[in-house]
Amino acid sequence: MITIREEIFRDVEAREALLDACFGPTRFQKTCExxxxxxxxxxxxxLVIDRDGxxxxxxxxxxxxxxxxxxxxxxxxxxxDPSVQGLGLxxxxxxxxxxxxxxxxxxxxxxxxxxxxxxxxxxxxSKTGSLWLPGPYERNRFLALExxxxxxxxxxxxxxxxxxxxxxxxxxxLVAAAAQGALAGMRPAL
Ligand SMILES: CC(C)(COP(=O)(O)OP(=O)(O)OC[C@H]1O[C@@H](n2cnc3c(N)ncnc32)[C@H](O)[C@@H]1OP(=O)(O)O)[C@@H](O)C(=O)NCCC(=O)NCCS
Numbered sequence: 255m256i257t258i259r260e261e262i263f264r265d266v267e268a269r270e271a272l273l274d275a276c277f278g279p280t281r282f283q284k285t286c287e288x289x290x291x292x293x294x295x296x297x298x299x300x301l302v303i304d305r306d307g308x309x310x311x312x313x314x315x316x317x318x319x320x321x322x323x324x325x326x327x328x329x330x331x332x333x334x335d336p337s338v339q340g341l342g343l344x345x346x347x348x349x350x351x352x353x354x355x356x357x358x359x360x361x362x363x364x365x366x367x368x369x370x371x372x373x374x375x376x377x378x379x380s381k382t383g384s385l386w387l388p389g390p391y392e393r394n395r396f397l398a399l400e401x402x403x404x405x406x407x408x409x410x411x412x413x414x415x416x417x418x419x420x421x422x423x424x425x426x427x428l429v430a431a432a433a434q435g436a437l438a439g440m441r442p443a444l
Contacts, residue, residue, distance in 0.1 A: 255305070256304070257303070257304050258302070258303055258304075258347060259301070259304055260298060260301060260302075261301060261302045261312070265309050268308070268309035269302060269309055269312045272310070272312055272335060273312065273333055275333075275336060276331075276333040277331065281331065284366070285366065285387045285388065285389030286330050286331075286366055286387070286391075288415075289316060289388070289413065290328075290330075292419055292420055293316060293317070293415050293417035293419060294417055294419070295417065296315050296316060296327055296358075296417065297358070298354060298358055299327070299351060299354060300313075300314045301313050301314070301347060301350060310334065310335040310337075310338055311332075311335065311343050311344070312333055313329065313333075313347050314329075314331070315328065315360075315363065316417050317416045317417035318415055318417075319416050320362065320364060320398075321384075321385060321410050321411030321412065321413070324362075324405075324409050325360075325361065325416065326360070326361060326362040326364055326406070327360050328363075328365065329363050330365050332347065332348065332351075332367075345374070345375075348375050349375065352399070352401070356401040361400070361401055361402040362398060362399065362400050362402070362405040362406050363377075363398065363399045364385075364398045364413065365377065365398075366395050366397070367395060369395065375399065376399045377397040378397060378398070378399075379393070379395075379398075381398045381400065382397065382409075384409065384410035384411070385398075385409055385410060385411065385413055386412050386413065387412075388412060388413070
């Protein structure tokens with residue numbers, strides 16, 4: 255059975271393998287990656303397509319500001335397993351992600367991608383002309399969709415990441431704790 259559901263922790267390895275298969279290692283050089291690295295995706299907007307336990311599609315959306323004080327989402331990467339591309343799954347996943355984003359109250363979604371594909375979901379470059387991404391990209395591939403009409407009217411300036419930071423283990427604290435433990439172990443018994 256094929257279902258679209260929220261990603262869970264045990265999907266991460268399969269999602270990363272799928273992204274490697276679709277984009278290769280250069281995916282980490284993409285300008286959009288600057289808006290994702292070190293951040294967590296927007297709540298409820300990391301989706302996978304699950305076919306009987308196998309991950310065959312992924313999409314995530316990220317908190318950004320489209321210029322100062324203009325909350326929006328950045329979509330990507332989206333990928334469908336090469337063995338099942340062209341069967342409508344990408345379209346289903348896009349529509350599900352956009353519906354969930356709208357239901358969660360988000361006002362606009364930006365992405366960098368092929369306009370001939372994303373136009374079918376309502377994306378265009380008409381509202382991104384005065385926005386800038388933090389790195390190189392092709393202007394005609396920088397697209398946006400307003401979930402709330404007019405949400406990007408007058409949007410200008412640099413797009414910046416606004417999502418929560420990923421929790422990473424504090425190495426300093428771990429080393430200090432390990433050293434304390436070692437010292438405690440060396441104390442002579444009274
Ligand atoms: C792009 C992608 C997500 C689309 O998913 P999919 O399940 O293959 O697409 P669908 O079956 O929903 O739609 C197929 C249609 O999209 C078109 N299409 C697919 N990729 C396209 C692209 N890059 N540019 C223009 N049209 C595209 C197909 O020609 C087809 O058109 P038709 O409906 O007129 O026949 C998927 O092909 C994929 O993962 N590609 C590799 C990774 C990638 O490029 N991701 C997008 C950049 S972030």
